[in-house]
Amino acid sequence: MKRQISQLGFALCATTCSLTSGAFAAESIGPPPVPEALSVRDAAPHTIQWQTVDDDVLAHQTGKGVGGETISGFVLNLLSQWQLPNGATAIAQGTLGVVQNAVNQLSATVNTLAKVVDGSGNNGANPNAVATGGQGISVNGVSQVAQVAGNSNAGFNAAQIDFGNVPPAGLPGGNNAASADASNAAGTIKAGISFGSGGVTVALQTPAGLATQTIMPSNAQQAGAIAQLLQIAGNNQQVANQLQLHLQTQQMSSAMLRQTGVLQALQNAAIVRR
Structure with a gap:
């Protein structure tokens, strides 16, 4: 059961990161495809590093409204x-x-x-x-x-x-x-x-x-x-x-998405001030 919950948490985190910052976090299951916008054709390829992320780390991540759903x-x-x-x-x-x-x-x-x-x-x-x-x-x-x-x-x-x-x-x-x-x-x-x-x-x-x-x-x-x-x-x-x-x-309204973004920005600002 712990395994199922971890995989669910990873799926949410990986989707969030790929849409917002291009970063990935997962168990070692092989290198992911590099988006074309990030590829450098004339340079030597770089190996993407993978890192396992535990549930207690995922619980504090923002961006849980990925895909406009709540x-x-x-x-x-x-x-x-x-x-x-x-x-x-x-x-x-x-x-x-x-x-x-x-x-x-x-x-x-x-x-x-x-x-x-x-x-x-x-x-x-x-x-x-x-x-x-x-x-x-x-x-x-x-x-x-x-x-x-x-x-x-x-x-x-x-x-x-x-x-x-x-x-x-x-x-x-x-x-x-x-x-x-x-x-x-x-x-x-x-x-x-x-x-x-x-x-x-x-x-x-x-x-x-x-x-x-x-x-x-x-x-x-x-x-x-x-x-x-x-x-x-x-x-x-x-x-x-x-x-x-x-x-x-359920699908989030545009107003709710904006409110969520403002709230997360204020929370992150409060953490930085500390």
């Missing part, structure tokens, strides 16, 4: 599901959509769903198997942890971050509420999801383990984090955590 909102889809071999299932899902109108006001919609279906017979859980410790892992950014003790299990964590002017469809169903939870009659299988000011939490609990997804916003003490965790202690379990974050873009 981020106008986002859609976050979350889905966790667990299927046991005896037919029991647990599902927790949710969608959060945030859009910005013409006067820069934000509006949000949220939709959640939790569902549990009980099964019969052997659930595949192994009380002698142990898969623990993942809850204690804490990182800034994105973390994906899978702990498996058993045979013939299928489990995966998937996170996708993209952007465009057409938002994806939200997950079907739900109660248009900020939280939802469900459990079987015995309380051995539980599913829950909650959106709140402290972040987002998705959790499935079964006799064969647990699956969680957590999004914590940044604050003064720590940076934001996205965490996906699978702990499977059994056999023939099918488990998945899926996250999709779509950043919605």
